[in-house]
Amino acid sequence: MTGSRWVWALACGMAAVPTLALAQKSAADGIAEYRALLADGNPADLFEAKGEGLWKQKRGPKNQSLERCDLGKGPGIVKGAFVELPRWFADTGRVQDLESRLLSCMSTLQGLDTDAIAKTAFGKGEQANMEALAAYVSAESKGLRMNLPQGHLEERRMFELGKRAFFFRGGPMDFSCASCHAEEGKRIRLQDLPNLTKNPGDGIGFAAWPAYRVSSGELWSMQRRLNDCYRQQRFPYPGYASDVTVALGVYMGVNAKGAESVAPAIKR
């Protein structure tokens, strides 16, 4: 059966279940079942395959691959790098997340115009390649536990900045990240909202992105997820891989220490 027919069959099956007080499945259970069915054949695999190709492909004016890129564990080491990002990098002198570090490598090693890439709309042109690379790098840490370093002063400073940004209320609706993500047991419509002020659990929150969103057929990196959070709060858009997004990544990632990464995941 094709993918869409599986969904149709499940929907019909669920609709036919009689409403018994004891046997009724909660909305959360139903969604979890639907997700488990979708997880087999996660289209994120396609992005991962594309990303692996891009990592090894010679590109840009310097005609080099990314195979010497240092993601924090040494040049070319991809396995395990994702669960230690964002972290401080000596060569750039700043704390960087995955996308920010990919841009650094693409600029230094390949000579690509990363300012232009940062201004490109999500999903278009080089941004589509960024998604694929993020999917690949995160996949190489699948199953590993979040373990961001906080040994460097800058890493700790970014954590504090991230915490400030997380609780900062602004915009026309006076929202902050905390408005949705600082309490247990909250949801928007049928979407459970993880509490990001602590470890929300394996494969949840920071440990669940990048992810393929079935509803829009797109792979979203953490940068895109944060960008959309800002849009949902009606804040001005943050710059791609800007300091505030990296700081929020540090805050969420450090809070999620020990959570198992399931990236690239699948979302409704």
Place this chain on the structure above:
Amino acid sequence: MADPMRIRAQAAGDKTTVRVLMAHEMESGQRKDSAGKTIPAWHISEVSASLNGKVVMTAEWGPSVSKNPFLQFTIKGAKAGDKVAVNWTDNKGDKRTDEATVS
């Protein structure tokens, strides 16, 4: 050639389960873009699967199959080491064939 498919084929006794993930936009031809123009239909129209060169499954798909289709089917009489090839053709004439070994 279009983007590659991911094919996994696992043998369990006489039955082999084949799972295929195809990369394709699968435009139904019903959607309109932001300017109001209908986005033309662009979807896989034929799929065929073969075991060691012999066709074991064919399918005709229409506009109702969603983006990045996932296909799963079982074959009888395959064993570990056999080659399963999946081939698709879309309504614009683009094709893609990929192969996997039964594990």
